Amino acid sequence: MSQTNAEPAKSNEPKKRKRWITPKNVPYLFILPAVTFFLIFTVYPVISSLLLSFQKREGSGYVFAGLENYIRLFQDGLFYKALGNTFLILLIQVPIQLFLAVIIAVALNSQLVKMKSFFRIAFFMPAITALVASSIIFMIMLDENYGLVNYLLSFVGVEPIAWLSDPFWAKVALMVAITWRWTGYNMVIFLAGLQNIPGSLYEAAEMDGASKLKQFFYITIPQLKPIFLFTFVLSTIGTLQLFDEPYILTEGGPNNSTLTITLYLYQNGFRYFDFGYASAIAYVLVLIIGVLSWAQMKWAGEDK
Amino acid sequence: MKNVSPLKKTLLYFFLFVGVIVSVFPFYWMFVGATNPSGEIFKVPPNFFPGTHGWENFKNLNENVGIIRVLGNSLLITLTFTALAAIICTAAGYAFAKFQFKGRNQIFFMLLVAIMIPYHVTLIPLFEIFSNVGWLNTFQAVILPQAAYPFAIFLMRQNMQAIPDSLLEAARVDGAGEFHIFFRIVLPVMRPALAAVGIFLFMFQWNNFIWPLVVLQSQDMYTLPVALSSLVGMSRIDYGQVMMGTTLSTLPIMIFFLLLQKQFISGILGGSVKE
Numbered sequence: 001m002s003q004t005n006a007e008p009a010k011s012n013e014p015k016k017r018k019r020w021i022t023p024k025n026v027p028y029l030f031i032l033p034a035v036t037f038f039l040i041f042t043v044y045p046v047i048s049s050l051l052l053s054f055q056k057r058e059g060s061g062y063v064f065a066g067l068e069n070y071i072r073l074f075q076d077g078l079f080y081k082a083l084g085n086t087f088l089i090l091l092i093q094v095p096i097q098l099f100l101a102v103i104i105a106v107a108l109n110s111q112l113v114k115m116k117s118f119f120r121i122a123f124f125m126p127a128i129t130a131l132v133a134s135s136i137i138f139m140i141m142l143d144e145n146y147g148l149v150n151y152l153l154s155f156v157g158v159e160p161i162a163w164l165s166d167p168f169w170a171k172v173a174l175m176v177a178i179t180w181r182w183t184g185y186n187m188v189i190f191l192a193g194l195q196n197i198p199g200s201l202y203e204a205a206e207m208d209g210a211s212k213l214k215q216f217f218y219i220t221i222p223q224l225k226p227i228f229l230f231t232f233v234l235s236t237i238g239t240l241q242l243f244d245e246p247y248i249l250t251e252g253g254p255n256n257s258t259l260t261i262t263l264y265l266y267q268n269g270f271r272y273f274d275f276g277y278a279s280a281i282a283y284v285l286v287l288i289i290g291v292l293s294w295a296q297m298k299w300a301g302e303d304k
Numbered sequence: 305m306k307n308v309s310p311l312k313k314t315l316l317y318f319f320l321f322v323g324v325i326v327s328v329f330p331f332y333w334m335f336v337g338a339t340n341p342s343g344e345i346f347k348v349p350p351n352f353f354p355g356t357h358g359w360e361n362f363k364n365l366n367e368n369v370g371i372i373r374v375l376g377n378s379l380l381i382t383l384t385f386t387a388l389a390a391i392i393c394t395a396a397g398y399a400f401a402k403f404q405f406k407g408r409n410q411i412f413f414m415l416l417v418a419i420m421i422p423y424h425v426t427l428i429p430l431f432e433i434f435s436n437v438g439w440l441n442t443f444q445a446v447i448l449p450q451a452a453y454p455f456a457i458f459l460m461r462q463n464m465q466a467i468p469d470s471l472l473e474a475a476r477v478d479g480a481g482e483f484h485i486f487f488r489i490v491l492p493v494m495r496p497a498l499a500a501v502g503i504f505l506f507m508f509q510w511n512n513f514i515w516p517l518v519v520l521q522s523q524d525m526y527t528l529p530v531a532l533s534s535l536v537g538m539s540r541i542d543y544g545q546v547m548m549g550t551t552l553s554t555l556p557i558m559i560f561f562l563l564l565q566k567q568f569i570s571g572i573l574g575g576s577v578k579e
Contacts, residue, residue, distance in 0.1 A: 021483065031411065037448070045428075049425050121562070135332045139332075148333065184327060244513045262514075
């Protein structure tokens with residue numbers, strides 16, 4: 001603003017103060033910090049990472065390498081192993097966890113149960129722990145020689161299990177720790193979904209003489225479908241990014257049996273400082289998450 | 305209600321109580337470990353009761369990884385991040401919910417896409433950015449990258465839509481400035497949503513692991529999760545210390561959770577469950 005323009009306005013007396021910030025321009029001010037941060041710390045890195053995935057280190061700098069990283073990736077046995085481990089967890093652990101969550105939610109929603117909020121708090125408790133903390137607790141409870149779990153199992157005649165040093169059991173241990181951490185979280189989401197199912201549906205079924213089990217399969221499960229989809233998408237994205245638990249619990253071992261995609265990305269990026277290759281891994285992860293999310297959305301949309 | 309067989313009821317309660325024990329026992333075990341010397345939980349049979357060695361473990365832990373400093377780091381980083389991210393995300397959410405402006409839908413769509421993109425894709429370029437400006441091993445490197453948290457912006461936008469336009473218009477007619485409206489009218493009305501989003505952001509940063517692990521390089525800068533992971537990585541692990549560290553990271557959150565369960569649950573679930 002120039003002095004000459006401001007003068008006459010002032011002489012008009014303060015009746016109507018000119019505002020520089022108006023409802024028209026203020027939204028830009030409100031989004032400015034978010035957009036700035038977003039451009040610097042998300043958009044730029046996402047693009048830069050894509051470019052890096054086509055480069056490799058030569059001397060002190062990076063040079064264009066075409067598809068070299070991606071070709072190497074598709075011939076990398078360890079990458080396939082990480083991919084396989086991650087998908088195995090996805091296919092086994094996620095259904096078990098969602099099944100448990102639904103069962104507990106249905107039980108808690110039953111009119112027979114009192115002290116509902118006590119149960120809800122208790123079941124939700126694991127969801128407040130840091131993944132690092134919960135992994136450490138499980139690491140200690142699952143110790144092969146002195147761990148509590150093996151000690152308790154010895155009472156029912158089970159020989160000590162090598163939870164963290166046997167390739168098969170290490171996967172089981174990882175899944176147990178994840179299930180402990182996330183079941184209550186999903187349970188609360190299901191519980192909210194259950195409370196939204198109209199009671200009249202059950203009353204009608206009751207009058208038609210449908211058993212409780214029938215009601216569960218023909219009313220509860222179909223009515224919860226959107227919640228299933230939501231929790232499934234959340235768990236899928238979470239599992240594909242699994243890092244903290246295997247890093248603490250097993251460091252990807254033994255013999256890479258618990259190596260996950262993100263752990264492999266971390267190792268390549270920050271242990272071997274192979275930024276190009278790590279970026280290629282990251283982009284394969286983006287692609288997988290993109291395709292899976294798209295498929296799940298499409299599956300959900302078609303059914304409507 | 306029909307009369308239900310007592311057996312059915314007993315079974316139901318049995319099932320739930322087993323579940324509760326499985327959910328809560330590890331916390332108890334952590335506490336037992338934290339208050340006993342390292343060997344006690346590893347004896348056969350193990351010691352099942354809290355001991356009196358807690359202070360000793362704390363002192364050793366402080367000598368070992370400087371846990372007081374680490375706690376301070378975590379607290380400083382988390383609180384600064386929460387305040388910064390809450391204000392940035394709330395302002396943006398307000399603009400997206402209550403204003404018409406050019407590019408609004410396009411920018412908002414980009415944010416939605418960003419929610420789906422795994423954070424790990426950005427790790428390497430972020431590392432390079434902070435390395436180039438000489439900010440590796442600093443608190444700002446941990447705080448800044450996620451301050452415009454797309455999901456938090458999304459949540460605030462959803463909540464802001466409930467504010468009636470007439471309320472804002474009335475304030476404008478009365479001559480209130482836009483910032484006055486935001487700080488004095490919108491924020492107070494949004495207090496419950498702010499609490500939930502604040503808890504969400506706080507929990508994210510308190511538990512944040514992979515990025516601080518990458519960017520923090522010396523022990524005096526570590527956050528709790530990074531310090532804990534360094535303890536576990538040592539060749540001789542002192543389990544009393546480890547459990548004390550785990551307790552220190554969990555206990556404050558647990559107390560807050562028990563005090564503010566409802567806000568906590570909806571906060572951690574990111575508002576997907578309405579109370």
